[in-house]
Amino acid sequence: MKLSDLVTMNFEIIAVIQRLEIPYGFKDKTIATVCKENNIEVNSFLHLAQWFNDRDYFPQEQLIQQSPTWLITYLRNTHKCYLNYQIPRIEKEIEQLENYSDLPDRSAQLMIQFFKEYIKEFALHIEEEEIKTFPYTIDLTATLAGKMPIETFHKKYKGYSIDWYMENHNDLDEKVYDLQSLLLKHIPPLSSNCQFSNLLLELYRLGKDLRDHTLLEDNVLIPIVQQKEKELYVKFKGL
Numbered sequence: 001m002k003l004s005d006l007v008t009m010n011f012e013i014i015a016v017i018q019r020l021e022i023p024y025g026f027k028d029k030t031i032a033t034v035c036k037e038n039n040i041e042v043n044s045f046l047h048l049a050q051w052f053n054d055r056d057y058f059p060q061e062q063l064i065q066q067s068p069t070w071l072i073t074y075l076r077n078t079h080k081c082y083l084n085y086q087i088p089r090i091e092k093e094i095e096q097l098e099n100y101s102d103l104p105d106r107s108a109q110l111m112i113q114f115f116k117e118y119i120k121e122f123a124l125h126i127e128e129e130e131i132k133t134f135p136y137t138i139d140l141t142a143t144l145a146g147k148m149p150i151e152t153f154h155k156k157y158k159g160y161s162i163d164w165y166m167e168n169h170n171d172l173d174e175k176v177y178d179l180q181s182l183l184l185k186h187i188p189p190l191s192s193n194c195q196f197s198n199l200l201l202e203l204y205r206l207g208k209d210l211r212d213h214t215l216l217e218d219n220v221l222i223p224i225v226q227q228k229e230k231e232l233y234v235k236f237k238g239l
């Protein structure tokens with residue numbers, strides 16, 4: 001099947017293409033060819049595409065079987081989009097609320113403050129994953145493959161395990177829904193509501209996407225790493 005046909009069938013797959021770093025301009029190439037050219041496991045791509053087509057289908061078992069490399073690339077590129085594009089856009093739109101003359105006093109500032117606090121929390125969450133969890137996963141995989149000495153690995157990640165991440169990993173989507181609900185319920189009828197409706201839709205999309213993101217981290221990344229930790233323990237018992 002041609003990749004362009006798959007995208008035409010469901011445009012949401014554009015997100016998978018961006019996150020797996022598949023360059024645009026794929027002409028009439030098949031999915032298999034594009035994946036091969038870009039070093040992507042075709043099965044990972046197809047499972048993700050199927051999930052995007054049918055939200056009730058979450059291919060947890062199949063995704064756990066794949067190498068974690070694609071998953072880290074996918075999650076990192078998702079982080080980049082949130083931080084460099086989606087969040088700043090929403091922030092700008094929330095700041096625009098101050099220009100709405102029909103809003104009750106201070107409500108715009110309160111929303112802005114709420115979102116600024118959320119951005120701080122969001123950035124810390126992502127930083128933890130980028131600085132600790134993802135490098136840990138990559139180095140754990142390298143150590144198992146004999147590409148990193150076990151001593152170096154132990155020294156670098158002394159006391160760290162994926163259980164720590166699992167216990168401290170929180171949902172990022174809840175506050176987005178809180179904000180969405182505050183805006184929806186408490187903003188009075190506006191004389192012009194096009195921009196405001198767009199803000200609500202952006203928040204809805206972000207919340208939905210964050211839920212998928214957390215689902216991948218909790219249900220694919222964590223089990224992969226737990227399995228690799230077990231393998232490492234068996235392989236280097238006593239070291």
Ligand SMILES: [Fe+2]
Nearest residue numbers: 075129213217
């Ligand atoms: Fe993340």
Ligand SMILES: [Fe+2]
Nearest residue numbers: 129169214217
């Ligand atoms: Fe996360």
